[in-house]
Amino acid sequence: MSTQTDIESKLKSIFKKVLDIEETEIVPGAKLDESLDIDSTEMVEISVVIKKELGVSLKDNELKKTHSFNDIVGILKTKTS
Amino acid sequence: MEKIAITGLGIISPSGIDKRVFWANIKAGRSAVEKIERFDASLYPSRIAGQVRELDGYSNVSSRLLKKIDLFSHMALVASELCLEDAKINLSDENLKRVGIFMGNAIGGWLYAETELRDMYLEGREGVSPFMASAWFPAAPQGQISINYGIKGFSKTIVADRASSLMAIGYAARTIIRGKCDFILAGGMEAPVTPYALLCCNTSGMLTENNDHPQSAYRPFDKNRDGLAIAEGAGVLTLEPQSRIAKRGAHVYANIIGYGTTTDAVNRIEPNPDAKQLARAIKIALDDAGLGPKDIDYICADGAGSQIGDATETKAIKDAFGEYAKSVIVSAPKSIYGNMLGASGVLDVITTVLAMENEMVPPTINYETPDPACDLNYCLNKAQKKVIKNACIINRGRGGINCVLILQK
Numbered sequence: 001m002s003t004q005t006d007i008e009s010k011l012k013s014i015f016k017k018v019l020d021i022e023e024t025e026i027v028p029g030a031k032l033d034e035s036l037d038i039d040s041t042e043m044v045e046i047s048v049v050i051k052k053e054l055g056v057s058l059k060d061n062e063l064k065k066t067h068s069f070n071d072i073v074g075i076l077k078t079k080t081s
Numbered sequence: 082m083e084k085i086a087i088t089g090l091g092i093i094s095p096s097g098i099d100k101r102v103f104w105a106n107i108k109a110g111r112s113a114v115e116k117i118e119r120f121d122a123s124l125y126p127s128r129i130a131g132q133v134r135e136l137d138g139y140s141n142v143s144s145r146l147l148k149k150i151d152l153f154s155h156m157a158l159v160a161s162e163l164c165l166e167d168a169k170i171n172l173s174d175e176n177l178k179r180v181g182i183f184m185g186n187a188i189g190g191w192l193y194a195e196t197e198l199r200d201m202y203l204e205g206r207e208g209v210s211p212f213m214a215s216a217w218f219p220a221a222p223q224g225q226i227s228i229n230y231g232i233k234g235f236s237k238t239i240v241a242d243r244a245s246s247l248m249a250i251g252y253a254a255r256t257i258i259r260g261k262c263d264f265i266l267a268g269g270m271e272a273p274v275t276p277y278a279l280l281c282c283n284t285s286g287m288l289t290e291n292n293d294h295p296q297s298a299y300r301p302f303d304k305n306r307d308g309l310a311i312a313e314g315a316g317v318l319t320l321e322p323q324s325r326i327a328k329r330g331a332h333v334y335a336n337i338i339g340y341g342t343t344t345d346a347v348n349r350i351e352p353n354p355d356a357k358q359l360a361r362a363i364k365i366a367l368d369d370a371g372l373g374p375k376d377i378d379y380i381c382a383d384g385a386g387s388q389i390g391d392a393t394e395t396k397a398i399k400d401a402f403g404e405y406a407k408s409v410i411v412s413a414p415k416s417i418y419g420n421m422l423g424a425s426g427v428l429d430v431i432t433t434v435l436a437m438e439n440e441m442v443p444p445t446i447n448y449e450t451p452d453p454a455c456d457l458n459y460c461l462n463k464a465q466k467k468v469i470k471n472a473c474i475i476n477r478g479r480g481g482i483n484c485v486l487i488l489q490k
Contacts, residue, residue: 020145041149044211051207 002080007073014049015069018042030069046072056080082369084336084489085254086326089168089319090431091160091268095131095312096418098139098163104435106417108464110446112296113418114310120276127288129295130274131312131419139163149212150225151190153272156315157222158229161266168319168331170264172230181262182223182236183253184317185245185269187423187478190217191278198277222270235261240423242478243383244342245269247426247486250318251340257322264325268427270315282311282422285350285479287387299420300447301384301413302391302455309386312419316427334434335488338471339370345481352477356393359483360400363473366485367401372471374402377409377487379442379472381429384413385420392454394475399457410467412460414443426476430486437469437490 002010012026019042025035032038038046043066047058050072056079058072066072090100095113097103106113113131122128133156140159147155165172172180194217200208215221220238227236235256239249246269253267273282282288289308291298299310326333343362345353352359367373383394399406414432415421421428436443441464448461474486 020143020148041211041215048207048211 002077004073004077007076007080010054011069011073011076014046014053018045018049026069028070032067032069050076082254082339083258084323084338085257086321086323086331086333087318087335087337087430087434088321088326088331088333089164089170090334090434091162091164091167091317092431093133093136093156093160093316094314094418094428095133098135100167100435104439107414107432107435107443108439108441110417110444110462110464112446114295114299116292116295117274117279119274122279125279126283126290127308128292129298129310131310131314132274133313149216151193151216151221151272152313153186153190153270153315154216154222154225156272157184157270157317158225160268160270160315160317161226164266164317164319170319176263177231178233179263180232181234181253181256181265182226182232183239183249183256183265183267184223185239185241185249185423185426186219186222186271187240187242187245188271188273188278188281189219190221190272192272192275193217195275195277226266241482241484242480243420243422243425244476244478244482244484245423245426246316247429247474247476247484248342250320250337250427250430251342251484251486253320254337254340257320264319264321266317267320268315268317269424271422271424272313273311273422274313279311287385289386297447299386299416301382301386301416301445302452302459303448304450304452306386306388306391309420312421314421314428315424316431318427318430335437335490337486338489339366339372339487340485341365341369342484344483347481350479351389352393353481354389354393356397356400358481359394359397359475359477362483362485363397363401363475366473366487370487372487374405376471377473378467378469379433379436380409380411381433381472381474382411382413383475383477384415384445385477386416390477394477395455395457406457408458410442410460410465411457412443412445414445416446426474426484429474429476430488433472433474433488437472437488440466440468442467442469
């Protein structure tokens with residue numbers, strides 16, 4: 001079982017790699033569209049990398065409900081517990 | 082037709098990105114065609130190309146965006162930025178709903194597409210990047226330019242093989258005349274130096290196979306020509322109506338004053354041997370410009386470098402220009418940097434306006450042996466001093482596409 005800190009750290013690393021942004025820009029409450037300017041194709045790429053690196057599949061309807069970095073952490077925490 | 086001014090230039094080419102460097106290389110007839118080394122092209126019948134070397138030095142595109150777009154969009158973005166700077170247009174002062182983007186290309190973004198197809202083969206469906214959806218298609222550069230600047234006006238992407246960008250420019254000029262846009266960014270981009278795109282170009286049979294001599298392989302109008310050398314690059318122009326340039330005191334490189342286009346309706350690849358439809362396109366463009374053959378000081382030829390292409394182009398010029406055909410000076414300066422396919426037309430326009438500015442005809446290089454089927458007054462191997470007031474630019478494409486633009490200084 002992964003801790004919240006583990007998941008946050010791994011997700012930050014994925015965000016950094018996919019989006020080419022600094023980790024300092026990824027604060028826990030960061031909004032995916034307003035703060036990080038993530039578009040739909042980037043969201044799909046993030047989900048592909050999550051599956052590859054964390055072994056967790058995120059369904060389309062789950063992705064559509066995510067609005068912030070914390071939302072994704074929440075889903076990952078549920079799925080890995 | 083009503084005059085439409087060319088007020089800015091953006092060039093991404095194997096012969097240079099800075100317009101002064103580009104012109105110096107064109108004037109000197111210095112070939113930029115080289116062996117392809119960015120991937121193993123050793124088994125391709127044609128493995129030489131004009132390749133852009135210094136794009137990153139001029140690019141302000143973020144690394145995040147670069148992951149999501151193909152090389153042809155990257156070149157179009159940089160060319161657009163250089164063009165707007167050259168035209169001294171600040172888009173924050175413009176009504177962006179009245180600005181248009183007209184771009185041409187022949188093959189789309191294959192560097193991205195083939196990489197992802199390879200990933201699909203190796204890794205399955207999930208190996209394909211989601212960015213593929215928006216990266217490869219021919220209108221992707223138009224979309225990226227519009228997003229980059231917030232441009233929301235009437236815009237088009239033209240796909241018409243090697244005539245694509247010349248057609249985009251002609252269509253853009255007509256669109257301004259119809260009052261649909263205040264001004265337009267017009268041009269084209271092409272990135273064919275990739276394994277699959279190069280293969281497609283090779284199978285068309287239009288490429289030179291003189292791989293041992295890259296710099297002298299592309300030789301339009303020479304008796305021993307055997308096809309063109311491909312090139313990558315982009316070009317963008319700002320096109321504006323006279324009313325606007327008077328208000329803002331813009332520098333005018335030249336005006337577009339005539340445009341004509343026809344189709345052969347004969348063959349999927351080769352031009353019609355009778356060349357009548359190309360001659361008709363030239364006549365339509367001259368009529369549109371209100372000029373006669375004797376008014377034209379320079380013809381910037383398509384110069385496909387194929388036996389039938391150059392012979393039929395010569396025939397069409399004779400048909401359209403009559404007895405004056407032997408006097409008017411003709412050249413194909415793309416022999417210097419390679420044929421940019423869908424972007425070749427905008428580079429022809431840029432070369433011609435720089436020729437007008439510098440009062441010098443750019444050469445066709447690599448000409449050695451005269452061909453009785455190509456017996457016009459070609460500017461061969463060296464630039465020639467000449468005042469050019471009116472110029473005629475010819476582009477053709479597979480599928481029998483003929484396109485002609487008339488420029489006036």
